[in-house]
Amino acid sequence: MSSPFDPVIFAHGPAMANRFMLAPLTNQQSHPDGTLSEDEFVWLTKRAEGGFGLVMTCASHVDRSGQGFPGQLGCWSDDHLPGLTRLASAIRSRGSLAVVQLHHAGRRAPAALLGQAPVAPSADASTGARALSTAEVEAVIGAFVAAAVRCERAGFDGVELHGAHDYLLCEFLNAELNDRTDRFGGSRADRFRVLEEIIAGIRQRCRPDFLLAVRLSPERFGMATADVLDAFERLVSSGAVDLIDLSLWDTFKTAADSEFGGRPLLELFTEIDRGETRLAVAGHLYAGDDVRRALDLGADVVAIGKAAITNHDFPLLLRADPSATMRSLPVDRATLVAEGLGPAFIDYMSTWQGFVAD
Numbered sequence: 001m002s003s004p005f006d007p008v009i010f011a012h013g014p015a016m017a018n019r020f021m022l023a024p025l026t027n028q029q030s031h032p033d034g035t036l037s038e039d040e041f042v043w044l045t046k047r048a049e050g051g052f053g054l055v056m057t058c059a060s061h062v063d064r065s066g067q068g069f070p071g072q073l074g075c076w077s078d079d080h081l082p083g084l085t086r087l088a089s090a091i092r093s094r095g096s097l098a099v100v101q102l103h104h105a106g107r108r109a110p111a112a113l114l115g116q117a118p119v120a121p122s123a124d125a126s127t128g129a130r131a132l133s134t135a136e137v138e139a140v141i142g143a144f145v146a147a148a149v150r151c152e153r154a155g156f157d158g159v160e161l162h163g164a165h166d167y168l169l170c171e172f173l174n175a176e177l178n179d180r181t182d183r184f185g186g187s188r189a190d191r192f193r194v195l196e197e198i199i200a201g202i203r204q205r206c207r208p209d210f211l212l213a214v215r216l217s218p219e220r221f222g223m224a225t226a227d228v229l230d231a232f233e234r235l236v237s238s239g240a241v242d243l244i245d246l247s248l249w250d251t252f253k254t255a256a257d258s259e260f261g262g263r264p265l266l267e268l269f270t271e272i273d274r275g276e277t278r279l280a281v282a283g284h285l286y287a288g289d290d291v292r293r294a295l296d297l298g299a300d301v302v303a304i305g306k307a308a309i310t311n312h313d314f315p316l317l318l319r320a321d322p323s324a325t326m327r328s329l330p331v332d333r334a335t336l337v338a339e340g341l342g343p344a345f346i347d348y349m350s351t352w353q354g355f356v357a358d
Contacts, residue, residue, distance in 0.1 A: 001081075002019070002295040002296070002300075003019075003286075003295075004018060004019050004292065004295065004302070004315070004318060005013070005018045005019070005021065005315075005319060006019060006213070007291070008053065008278055008300055009052075010211055010242040010243065010276075010303055011239070011276040011277075012209050012210060012211055012212065012242050012276060013148050013157050013158050013210060013211035013242065014097060014157060014209070014211075016053035016097055016178060017053045017095060017096070017302070018051070018053040018300055018315060019052075019053065019295065019300065019301050020052045020053050020066075020291075020301075020302060020304060020314070020315040021052065021053065021054040021056060021245075021280055021301050021302065021303045021304065021358055022044075022047045022052045022054065022055045022056055022253075022303075023056065023302060023303040023304055023305040023308065024056045024057060024058055024059055024101040024160065024162070025058055025284050025305055025308070025309070025345055026058050026059065026069055026072075026348065027040060027043060027071070027342075027344070027345040027348065027349045028069055028070055028071035028072070028344045028345060028347075029043060029071050029344045029345050030071050030073040030074070031071075031343050032070075032071070033074070033079070034060075034061070034072060034074020034075075034076070034077070034079075035074065035079065035080055035082075035083050036065075036072060036073060036079055036083025036086065036087055037083065037342075037343065038342075039069075039342025039343075039345065040058075040073060040087075040342070041061050041086070041090070042216055042307040042340050042342070043088045043215035043340050043342065043345060044057060044087060044091060044198060045087070045090045045091060045094060046093045046094035046312045046339070046340035047096075047308055047312055048090070048094035048095065048098075049094050049312070049313070049315055050308075050311075050312040050313035050315065050316060051314075051315035051319070052096055052269050052304070052314075052315055053096060053097065053315075054097040054301070055091045055096045055097070055098060055099070055133070056099045056101055056303075057073055057099070057100045057101055057259075058072065058073055058101065058172060059072065059101050059102075059104055059105075059162050059167070060072070060073045060074060060075040060100050060101060060102060060147070061073075061075070061076060061103050062076050062102050062103065062104055062140075062143040062144050062146070062147035063076050063104060063140065063143045063269060064082050064114075065109065065114060065116070065118075065119060066104030066106070066109060066111075066168065067105060067113055067114060067144075067170060067295065067307050068103065068105030068108055068109055068150055068167065069105075069113075069129060070113065072342055075100060075102065075147045075150055075158055075244065076143065076146075076147060077149060078150065079155055080150070081150065081153065083346075084100070084150070084151065084154035085153075085155055086154070086155040086313075087154075088151075088154050088155035088156045088157075088260075088338075089155055089224075090352070091299055092155065092157070095131050095137065097157045097158070097211070098155070098156045098157050098195060099156060099157060099158045099159060099160055099211065099213065100151045100156050100159050100160070100287055101159070101160045101161075101162050101215070102144055102147050102159050102160065102161055103162040103167060104140060104143070104144070104162075104165050104167060104168040104169070105118065105168065106119065106120050106121075106129070106166070106167050106168030106170075106171045107117065107119070107120035107124045107127040107129035107166070107168075107171060108127070108165075108166055108167055108168075109195070110290055111128060116132050117204070118130075118131070119130060119131075119132050119136070119168075120171055120177065120180055121168075121171050121172050121177060121178040121179075121184065122136075122177060122185070123181055123315065124130060124177065125198075129225050131180075131233075134182045134183075134184070134202070135333055137182075137184050137194065137228075140168070140194070140202065141194060141197050141198050142200075143199070143200055144198040144201070145183035145201035145205055147159070147211075148201075148202045148205070148246060148350070149202075149205050149206060149301065151173065152187070152206050152207065152338070157210070157211050158210050158211025158212055158213065159202070159210075159211075159212060159213070160212075160213035160215055160243070160245060161195065161198060161199070161212075161213070161214045161215070161259065161315060163195060163216050163217075163231075164215045164221075164247045165215050165221060165247065166214050166217075166221035166222070167215055169194060169198075170194055170216075170217055170221065170223070171344050172184060172185075172191055172192075172193075172194045172334065173191050173195070173223070173227060173228070173231055174191075174197070174221070174222055174223055174227075175191065175224065175227060176181060176222040176276065178191050178272075188227060188230045188231075189234075190236055191227075191319055194256075195214065195231070196226035196234070196238075197283045199212065199214075199235075199238065199240050199241065200240070203240050205332075211238065211242050211243070211245070212241050212242055212243075213241065213242060213245055213280075214234065214235055214241055214244055214245065215241075215244075215245040215246075215247055216244060216245070216246055216247065217247050218246055218247075218251070218265055218269070219255065219256050219257060219265070220250060220256075224234070224257065225255060225256075225257040225260060225265075225268065225290075226257070226259060227270075229268060231293040231325055232272065232334075234243060235273060235277065236273075236274045236275060236277045237346075239276075240273070241277055242276075242277065242278060242299075243277070243278045243279075243280055243301065244269075244274070244277060244278075244279055244280070245280040245281075245282065245301075245303060246266070246279065246280065246281050246282065247270060247282050247283070248265060248266065248282060248283040248355045249279055249283045249284075250281075250284045251265070251281045251282070251283045251284055251285060251293075251294050251297075251299075252273070252284065252294075252297075253264060253265050253283075255268060256304060263312075264297075266281060266297055267297070267298075268300070268323065270297060270298030270299070276291065276337060278300040278301055279298070279301070280297050280300065280301035280302070280303045281294050281299040281301070281302060281303065281332075282302075282303035282304075282305060283303050285303075285304055285305075285307065286306065286325055286326045287307075287315070287323070287324065287325035287326065288318045288322045288323050288324055288325070289323070291318065292322075304330065306326065306355075307325075307349070308325035309328055309336075309339070309341065309349065310326045310329075310331050310336075311326050311339070312340050313338050314326065317323065329353055329354055329355055330355055330356055330357040330358075331355065331356060331357060332348055332355070332356075332357040333356060336349070336356065351358075
């Protein structure tokens with residue numbers, strides 16, 4: 001049985017000291033121009049101090065037109081380099097791997113925030129998104145690759161491509177949304193092509209030991225689980241991806257898609273031979289028992305969200321007491337301040353029902 005404190009070895013890049021990863025969490029704390037704020041710096045470095053083997057940033061937009069929320073950390077300009085460099089150095093000096101999640105919000109980018117219509121693989125009346133031209137898709141691919149190169153220059157150990165949650169890369173995978181007739185739409189292979197070309201570009205332009213992860217939504221957001229399994233197998237077979245991060249919402253749930261007969265959702269992925277590609281899972285991991293159960297079911301890494309917000313040192317708590325759990329909800333504001341959350345983040349968490357005490 002795997003220990004949460006075993007190291008994790010990757011095909012590319014340094015090893016994680018343990019199996020705890022800070023999940024990429026929206027926190028709305030950076031400056032309006034995407035530069036790093038002191039509040040976001042404190043939030044992330046405090047999790048490195050708290051024993052997480054890998055600290056991942058929030059979704060960081062690779063293009064100005066891909067911003068998904070206010071206060072989002074940017075990585076689309078060299079103006080972001082000083083803050084990114086400071087952040088990477090501080091996380092790594094505390095013994096954690098430093099990883100940026102690369103993101104484009106696609107049709108979910110708020111028009112009011114952008115000052116223009118959002119973009120998507122295909123036009124979408126529900127959001128007012130317009131379809132990207134073939135040349136614009138190629139430019140988006142280039143923006144992801146350039147952002148990865150920029151993060152490498154800043155000193156990060158790697159990047160994760162946000163292919164989940166109905167953001168742009170996820171939208172390309174989604175047969176319900178992507179009705180393109182060029183090489184980026186149609187068959188599963190064609191809908192996967194944007195991810196494939198971004199991965200190839202990063203591997204070509206970044207150093208050989210640069211860690212590369214991909215986040216996927218196995219269901220929800222109109223995603224067919226069979227399509228996500230196909231994408232998972234393509235990523236594994238490529239040998240280019242070190243970590244696949246499954247956003248399960250509940251690590252232990254059964255599959256919602258009737259095609260899979262109510263089987264455990266995680267099992268659909270763990271039964272695939274993934275070679276040297278590691279598997280991270282996120283969703284309802286609130287206690288030592290949850291973490292060990294996820295690892296026993298075949299995960300390599302646990303991505304901790306809520307428990308990392310309430311307890312910056314969640315891994316250290318479990319090392320001291322394997323039966324430990326996250327703080328009970330709701331949590332008062334003073335405690336969240338002590339845990340390294342700034343005012344904007346606490347206000348955002350107040351929109352989560354029952355999280356912040358009034």
